[in-house]
Every structure is written in C-alpha cells, then in structure tokens.
Amino acid sequence: MHSDTASAGIHAAVTHAAPTWDPQQYLRHAGHRTQPFLDLLARIPELPTRPARIADLGCGPGNVTALLAERWPEAHITGFDLSPQMLERATTQYAGTTPGGGSLDFRHGDLTTWLPEQPYDLIVSNAALQWVPNHPGSFAAWINGLRPGGTFAFQVPGNFTAPSHALLAQLCDTPRWRSRLAGHGARYVHLLDPAEYLARFTELGCAVETWETTYHQLLSGPDPVLDWVKGTALRPVLTALGDDRSAVEAFLTEYRDLLREAYPPGPRGTVFPFRRIFAVARKENRPC
Template identity: 50%
Template sequence: MKWNPAKYVQFASHRDRPFFELIARIDADAPRKVMDLGCGPGPLTAALADRWPQAQVTGLDASAEMIARAVADHQRPHLDFAETDATAWTPEPDTDVLVSNAMLQWIPAHRELMAGWLDALAPGAWFAAQVPGNFGAPSHVLLRELADSPRWTDRLSGLTLRRDATADPDTYLRLLLDHGFDADVWETTYSQLLRGQDPVLEWVRGTALRPVLSILREDDAQEFENEYAALVREAYPPFTGPDGDQLTVFPFRRIFMVGRKGA
C-alpha cells in the first residue's frame, strides 16, 4: 500500500497543528538524539531540527515514497531520514526525545510496541505521541458500514477497518505511568473548517480511505468513492460562508501523550 505525499500534505495546516501542540509540552533543553517515528514527508521532522539545532535528528518512516520526498525537500545540519519498519525498531539508549505523530493508529499492537520503546529509553528521556481519536466519527463509521455492505464485502475480503485502532486517554496514561514516566495525557476536538467540494472525502483519501482504494480495481474504486462521498456529504453538510465559499465543519478528536522517564 503506497502513500501519496502530495495528498497527505493537502490539509497541512490542520494536520500539522496537533504536532506543534504536542512538542510544545516537551521540556528538553539540549537533547543529543531526537527520533521522529512515522515522519512522513519530513517538514515536521525539519521543525524538530530547527528547535534543537545541535541535536542529531532522524526521521523514520516505512514508506519509501515518504522518505524520498523528505530527503529531497528537507536539508539541515544533523538531520537525516531512513526507511524503517516501526514494528521491528527499538530506540537506542542515547535517544533523548522520541516523537511519533499520527502513526501509531496504523499498528494494531502499538501499545505493546510502545511498552518496549518506553523500557528501552534511558532515565530522563522524553516520549511524545499523538493519535487520532475519531474512529467513532461518521467519517469512519460510514466507511466501515459501506465496506461491510453486501455490495462491497466480497470485493473487500480480508480488509479490516478497526474501530479500536486507538485506545482511550486513560489507557495511554496508565501505560506511561506503568513504565516509569511522569505523564501528561489529554485530548482535543478540533472543529476544522474545510473548504471546497467534498472536502471530507478529500481528507479521507489521504488516510483512512487508502486501504480500501489499494484493494479495489480502478473502476470499482471510483464507484466506492462516489457512494462514500454521498454519505459523508449528508453527514457533514456544507454551507456557504460569508465570503461565498463552500465550507464544511469537520470535527476531529485527537489524543496526546507526553512523558519524561524517571530515574
């Protein structure tokens, strides 16, 4: 399943905001090594390099397309990128800051992985992650219901669209505490204002809709998109803004967790 870096950054202003609100809670003065796990096309990893210019900052992602874009677009002293499978990766003991932004939801056993990462980090190290918490929202419920409908279930055989892709904030809080971290966990629901025709469809094309489209033939994919677009258009009705633009409110819940490992 290939990622499309251009599609992913289409809503960069909305997707990037949680990242900066996450890292604002990291109180690390002069880290030596900073890792960004699930770095995507790289602009946010570059922001980490700008914040800590003396640190060695590395962006890791399983997508060759994302890493190629990151390497091409972002050059800084002490900044590099590498293609890495998070499920087979462990932070080195000298990692002072480990960041993961909107990546863990793609890994079914991510809490077990997190436990291993937290144990591998040394005392004083920081862990910070952000995950979507909107899998019960109409955008995802309608996608699952359509994929499970008689019309599509056979053509999408083997596809799993999980409602429990992320846990509740209390679960992440307990996980951090249980592994020796002073923890700060919170959630925010953003009332995102999207512009244009079928903006919720455009948003989901870059994320949750990708597994569906990667399985279907081109003509089937277009048909599925058309049916899904009609459903989300009804669930998120557009309206005309003061300047005459077509606007849609797209509420989006996100869960944040930041912790520093104790001695």
C-alpha cells in the same frame, strides 16, 4: 507517516498489505494536520543532553520532522517510515545539515518491529501509531531506549467512531464490497483512551500527562472531507482496489454521497470535527 498520518506509512495489520501513500494528497491539508503536532511539541519538556538525539516514528513526508529541527536546531534527528513514497519526499525536501549544525535523515522503519538502536533524548510520533495495533506493547522497549530524563511523546487520531470513519467501515462491509474490502475500513479501533495511556506509562514509572482535543476544522472546496480521507483513512481501500479504476470511481461515488449527507457544507465551508489523543511520558532519572 504523518497521517492520520500523518503520519502515515506504517501498516496496520499483518493480514493486509501496507497502504500505498501519496505525499501530495496527504499534504493538501498540511495546515490542519500540523496543528496537533504543534500542540504536542509545546508540551515536550527540555531534553537531557545537547546536541539531542531524536527519533520521529512514522515521519511521513518529513514536514513535521523539520519542525523538530526548529525547536532543537543542534539535534541529530532521524525520521522512520515504512512508505517509500513518503521517505523519498522527506529525503528530497529536508535531509541534510540543519542551520543550527544538527542533521536530518530519514530511514525505512516498520513500527511493528522498530526498536531504538541507540539512546535517544526524544522519541516522538505524530499520527502514526493508529496504524500499529500492538503499539502499547512496544512502550516499555521505547522508554528503555531513552536517556534518563528523555521523553516519549505522541498524538493519534481519536475519531474512528466519527461518521467519516464509521461510514467507511460500513461501506466496506456492504455486499457489493465485502469480498474485496472487508476490514479495510475499521483497522484502527485498537487505540486506547487517554486514561488508559496514562495508566500504561505510570506502570512504567514515568512522569506522564495525557489529554484529548477535538479540533473543529473548517474545510473548503468541493467534498473536502472526502479529499481529507483520501490522504489517510482511504489509503488502505485505494491500495486494495489497485488499478481497477471503475471500482475506485464507484466506491468513491458511494462514499462521497454518504459524506455529503453527514457533513453538509455551510456558508463558509464544511465543519469537520476531529478528536486527537495526546501523551507525553518523561523517563525519570532512574530506570523506568
């Protein structure tokens, strides 16, 4: 999924149920969430064939998948996601023939097991691989599923030591919440640093560049950091608490108070630093 999810909709660990996603909540911060994908898109080289075949892993509500069709209007693009809610939104809003004669469609896909079913010119993932602890183990198979000269590109959040996520993990492990939520706030600490991703793709024989960027996002409205994480990092917690509204309200109140202290509002909004990690790996014209 595109979350942080973006995308969103890809479950994290086999010991926890897949989160239930809310496309409306996720899209409340669509502008800030989309900017890293635009920066990633700008670094993707031209694709080897036309019309291109593209896979978007963890497509979420489809809003960034549609941007792929703007860059490659003749391409045949398939978005994969685990969340029924996200797939319904994506299909309703974006599926069909594109103005350039290409196509957009969306399918169920679990990134813990997904393999390319046909050769692709581009496999891309926007803010989804943080939900897949073993994702580096899939790189070889995904690169193998590219045509020669094809590209695998992704970006993931790299802010899991930031107060927004550290406080969530600490709160889940307090005596009040431990029995219901232990582990739900620290599900994505398996991400690699840019240098480690660089080494993985270099070992596969690919031409690769990796980098990181910290976006200092100015969020508006009351408790905007809480509103942000309601669309992403909080989804596993909200899913675990389910329909227990009193528990949900109690947890959100505690977490809100911690976030207010960590991210005080300024005169023009609340500054929310957000680190992102990027990788663009190009399969050379010989097997990787």
